[in-house]
Amino acid sequence: MCAICNFKIDFGVGHPLALTVAVATRKAIDAGIVEPIDATGGALSAARMRMSAVEALNLLQARIEAAHSEDALLALPDFYVLLIENDTWGFFHATTNGFDPDVVPEMPDVTTTDEAKRSNIVIMSEAGLRAWLEQRFDIELALRESLFMIDAPASSTGSLTQMLAIAEPAVTDDC
Structure with missing residues (x-):
């Protein structure tokens, strides 16, 4: 498992681009491409x-681990994933045994x-991630429509896009 992080970021803003992803996710939900995450209340x-x-x-x-060889995985830069619904951060640092679950990263800048x-x-969004994993849309649409956004230096953006x-998953024709 990747490292799951509890970062306290001022004003509850997980990332400046989170609102853009949230709006894109709402549009995809309204279009029937993405299923909303159950946010049922309760204790x-x-x-x-x-x-x-x-x-x-x-x-x-x-x-990611299944799709990449050990060398390709090790070539990836360290990266964070932010799921915007409840500011859940994951940190991904590749090792010869997959991603390191015990690494303690610095807070992302x-x-x-x-x-x-x-x-x-x-x-x-978690909803967008699950829809992508269920083959409801491809990475090109995810990035074009801002369902997924990559905020990284130019030197890492290409490798993260290629990684995704x-x-x-292969998108089926019945989507």
Whole structure:
């Protein structure tokens, strides 16, 4: 499992691009491309949502690990994934045994304008991630429609995009 992180980011803003992803996700839900995540209230609602987000990150991790050779995995830059529904962060650091679940990353830098200090971050909704994993749309549509956004230095953006494209489930014709 990737490292699941509890970051306290000021003003509850998980990432400046989260609103863009949220709007794109709402449009996809309205269009029937993405199923909404069950946000049923109750005493255990937050815990259920967190566990669901962690499960979705584990599914993404498994998909990436299965699609990449050891050398390709090790060539990936370290990166964060933010699931916007409840600010669940995952940190992905590749090792020869897959992604390291025990690494303790620094808090991602989400505001710097210094290219050298920018964190590699993939921003998505859990609903969008699950729909992509279920082959409801491809990575090209996800990036074009802002269902997934990559906020990273130019040197990492291409490899993260390629990583997702390689890990992409085959989209079926009946979608």
